[in-house]
Amino acid sequence: MNPVIVTWLDAWGDSDEVTLGDATELHAYRTFSVGWLVHKTEEYIVVAMDCYEEKEGTFKNYAYIPLTLVEHIYPLPVPPSCVS
Numbered sequence: 001m002n003p004v005i006v007t008w009l010d011a012w013g014d015s016d017e018v019t020l021g022d023a024t025e026l027h028a029y030r031t032f033s034v035g036w037l038v039h040k041t042e043e044y045i046v047v048a049m050d051c052y053e054e055k056e057g058t059f060k061n062y063a064y065i066p067l068t069l070v071e072h073i074y075p076l077p078v079p080p081s082c083v084s
Helices: none
Strands: 002-010 029-040 044-051 059-066 070-075
Touching (some): 002 044, 029 059
Antiparallel strands (some): 002 029, 029 044
8 A cells, every 4th residue: 555646537527407518518627636545456446545553454535536537646655654
């Protein structure tokens, strides 16, 4: 598990009305997520914002991101106190 910055395209939705004309203007948002890469498969990654030193292997505030939306994963230095 390493800390990373993930750039990805966030597909989003809204409960407001949309016209056919407005729908042509919609786009994904480029998003930068910073956290611990706690899981990676051929289909998705899981990035968690919080890592607990006292509870090894426990993370909180996580995002499931399909790899089809990921542009790049940038590794960061590992702080010595969180993951042994």
